[in-house]
Amino acid sequence: MGGGGDRPSLLSGLLELLLPRACVGCGALGSAWCPTCLDADFDPVLHRPDPCPPGLPPLAAAASYSGSVRRAVLAAKERDRRELDRSLGAMLATAIGILITQPEWPSQFGQLWLVPVPASRSALRERGRDHVSDWTRWTVRFLQAVRIPARSVAALRRTTAGRDSVGLDAAARAVNLRGAFSMGPVRPPPPGAMVVIMDDIVTTGATLVSAGACLSTALDLDPSQLGTVVVAATQRDRAR
Numbered sequence: 163m164g165g166g167g168d169r170p171s172l173l174s175g176l177l178e179l180l181l182p183r184a185c186v187g188c189g190a191l192g193s194a195w196c197p198t199c200l201d202a203d204f205d206p207v208l209h210r211p212d213p214c215p216p217g218l219p220p221l222a223a224a225a226s227y228s229g230s231v232r233r234a235v236l237a238a239k240e241r242d243r244r245e246l247d248r249s250l251g252a253m254l255a256t257a258i259g260i261l262i263t264q265p266e267w268p269s270q271f272g273q274l275w276l277v278p279v280p281a282s283r284s285a286l287r288e289r290g291r292d293h294v295s296d297w298t299r300w301t302v303r304f305l306q307a308v309r310i311p312a313r314s315v316a317a318l319r320r321t322t323a324g325r326d327s328v329g330l331d332a333a334a335r336a337v338n339l340r341g342a343f344s345m346g347p348v349r350p351p352p353p354g355a356m357v358v359i360m361d362d363i364v365t366t367g368a369t370l371v372s373a374g375a376c377l378s379t380a381l382d383l384d385p386s387q388l389g390t391v392v393v394a395a396t397q398r399d400r401a402r
């Protein structure tokens with residue numbers, strides 16, 4: 163970055179420091195995301211997109227993609243509002259709480275591997291950070307605080323497949339995303355470990371299926387070892 167382009171970001175950075183924080187939901191001054199907005203929009207549930215793509219592991223969402231949750235995700239992701247990361251990490255932790263208390267989930271498990279869906283290379287260049295990975299670090303801290311042996315594992319890499327899925331329907335998205343991920347240098351998890359894929363939002367579920375297929379094959383996972391969580395599920399597909 164160079165020249166005059168630095169000036170607006172310096173100014174906005176200074177203003178951020180000088181002005182009191184405003185809630186991303188209602189604009190009330192005092193916190194980045196006020197308790198009233200959080201309470202109103204936070205609603206963790208098991209979720210299945212409709213139609214549900216074959217091979218989608220069990221999925222829990224912390225909220226619908228609407229209201230202050232939608233604004234918080236967009237602000238943290240597109241406008242680098244990192245002060246929201248902690249709350250978004252807590253939301254993912256709560257979604258994991260829903261997932262691991264399902265009857266299908268083993269009552270005893272070893273490590274809990276949290277695998278963030280990585281940002282595409284172009285998104286990384288544009289935004290300068292991998293937001294889901296940053297939220298996952300908070301999730302790990304919240305889970306460890308309640309003695310759940312969680313760790314963040316950057317197992318997935320983006321390939322050049324599956325570029326831009328905007329405007330594609332569910333089937334076209336699934337085709338577009340085939341082979342969208344490859345594995346980083348990761349050894350298989352220890353026996354008894356469970357693997358949870360982490361993402362910001364779910365729409366058709368195609369990204370999670372593609373990520374799950376890559377992990378299952380490379381790490382030789384049983385389907386019962388895999389789950390997925392997201393901050394928010396798009397509302398039109400929300401199962402109630």
Ligand SMILES: [Zn+2]
Nearest residue numbers: 185188196199
């Ligand atoms: Zn608010």
